Amino acid sequence: MRSFDYLSKSPMTWDGQQWRGRGKKVSWIHGLRHLWRRSRSEDGDTVVEFALTFLVFISLTFAVVDFGHLFFVEMEVQHAIQDAARYGSTGNHLPDPNNPGNSLSRATSIINTLKSEAPGVNLSNIQISSLNGGSGSGGGPGDMLTVSTTVNMPLFTPLIARMFPNGQYTFKASITVKNEPFLPSQMN
Numbered sequence: 001m002r003s004f005d006y007l008s009k010s011p012m013t014w015d016g017q018q019w020r021g022r023g024k025k026v027s028w029i030h031g032l033r034h035l036w037r038r039s040r041s042e043d044g045d046t047v048v049e050f051a052l053t054f055l056v057f058i059s060l061t062f063a064v065v066d067f068g069h070l071f072f073v074e075m076e077v078q079h080a081i082q083d084a085a086r087y088g089s090t091g092n093h094l095p096d097p098n099n100p101g102n103s104l105s106r107a108t109s110i111i112n113t114l115k116s117e118a119p120g121v122n123l124s125n126i127q128i129s130s131l132n133g134g135s136g137s138g139g140g141p142g143d144m145l146t147v148s149t150t151v152n153m154p155l156f157t158p159l160i161a162r163m164f165p166n167g168q169y170t171f172k173a174s175i176t177v178k179n180e181p182f183l184p185s186q187m188n
Helices: 002-008 028-089 106-117
Strands: 018-020 024-029 121-130 144-154 166-180
Touching: 028 106, 028 144, 028 166, 106 121, 106 144
Parallel strands: none
Antiparallel strands: 018 024, 121 144, 144 166
């Protein structure tokens, strides 16, 4: 026997390159073929497991992106409506781009401010009302001004969009502020 045979606990003998197993001799090459066949049959299992895991991972990734975008748009609209209400509470008017030297109405100024603060967002049903002036009016000095809007936001991922009616997330945003003590001539 060779000296490294004493050190090895392996059931292999190097003289005949044979595997000593359960009473029968199997050649070294046959053993490799067996390992190759076994690994090849497990490759299919691995691919299937990877495909299933990958689909779940991609679905979760798109869900995170969709909901992140949804929350971002909600915060952007809330910020825009706060800016529009703040502008409306001052009694100021935007200049009319079609008629230099003239101003837009106060309600139109508030709506234009809201739209410019939330670019790319589908704002619908924008309502401006005041406690004393009623619907469509920004109210007078010291009056309570309410600005509200509805947003219909389409979702990116078809799988997530199926969870919402018409594939869109609809939400309302509104704010009520007290008008500053501006001149009553600035009401319209």
